Structures are given as structure tokens and as C-alpha cells.
Amino acid sequence: MTARLIAEYGGIALGLSLAFWGLFHQLIVGGAATIFRNVSEHEARLFVMSWVAQGGFMTFAGLLPALLLLFHNSVDPAVRTVIGVTGLALILLAGHVLLTGFRTHVRPVRIGAIFELIFGFYLLTLLILF
Numbered sequence: 001m002t003a004r005l006i007a008e009y010g011g012i013a014l015g016l017s018l019a020f021w022g023l024f025h026q027l028i029v030g031g032a033a034t035i036f037r038n039v040s041e042h043e044a045r046l047f048v049m050s051w052v053a054q055g056g057f058m059t060f061a062g063l064l065p066a067l068l069l070l071f072h073n074s075v076d077p078a079v080r081t082v083i084g085v086t087g088l089a090l091i092l093l094a095g096h097v098l099l100t101g102f103r104t105h106v107r108p109v110r111i112g113a114i115f116e117l118i119f120g121f122y123l124l125t126l127l128i129l130f
Contacts, residue, residue, distance in 0.1 A: 004130045008069045011083075011126055014119045015066025018090075021115050022058025025051070025108055032106060057093065058112055061086050065123060074130050083123045090120030 029051045036047065065086050068079045097105065097113035105113075 004074065007126050007130060008074055011069045011074075011122060012066045014122055015062040015064075015069070018062030018115050018119050019059045019066065020062075021112055022055045022060075022062060025055030025058060025112055028108060029055070032108065035106060054093075054109075054112065058116065061090055061116075062119065074126055080127060083127050087120045087123030087127065090116040090123070094120060 029048050032047075032051060036044075039047070065079075065083055068076075068082055072079050074080065074083065094113045094117035097109060097116075102110060102113065
């Protein structure tokens with residue numbers, strides 16, 4: 001096996017892990033919404049919407065590169081473009097979570113931000129090295 005192939009398999013595994021975490025993130029939104037007491041209905045809906053949107057983004061950002069690496073390879077220019085854009089988007093979203101109060105967020109949000117940061121840097125490293 002070549003180093004590029006091993007790196008692609010690693011990208012597939014990390015992408016699927018992020019996708020499953022995003023799905024889990026969406027499934028636990030009801031329990032997460034009950035953490036905050038004395039919030040209005042509008043604030044609760046806004047919280048649920050943002051929680052589901054972040055989980056959906058993580059699922060999509062994990063599945064898209066993983067499936068492209070599975071069915072194509074990292075040499076294809078279209079795959080390289082998707083890898084670069086997705087990696088940058090993941091790093092930006094993780095940076096946003098870190099800047100908006102990493103310590104004050106609930107644990108699933110912090111874990112998701114760490115997943116996003118790791119996978120984002122992995123994708124950009126894959127893009128640069130191969």
C-alpha cells in the first residue's frame with residue numbers, strides 16, 4: 001500500500017466518524033435543549049435550529065469527502081477542490097466555536113468542534129502532501 005492510499009483510508013475513517021457524530025448531534029437535540037432553564041420558546045427554537053444545523057453540517061462535511069475518497073482518489077482535481085473547501089470550512093466553524101466560548105459550550109459541542117478541527121487539518125494536510 002502506498003502512503004497516499006493509507007492517507008485516503010484515514011480520511012474516509014475520519015469523515016465517517018465526523019458524519020456519525022453530526023448525526024448523533026442532531027439526535028440528542030431534545031435533551032440538550034432541556035439543559036437551559038427559564039428560556040423563552042423563541043430562544044429554545046433558535047437553540048434547536050442552530051444545534052440541528054451544526055449537526056447537519058458536520059454530517060455533510062464528513063460524508064462528502066469520505067465518499068469522494070472512497071469512489072475516486074485524492075488526485076482528481078474535483079476531489080481536491082472539495083477536500084480543500086471542506087477542510088477550510090471545518091476549520092472556520094471549529095474556530096468560531098473556540099472563539100465564542102469553548103469552555104461555556106456543552107460537551108457535545110466541544111467534542112464536535114475538536115472533531116471538526118482534526119478532520120479539517122487532516123483534509124488540508126492530505127491536500128498539501130498528495
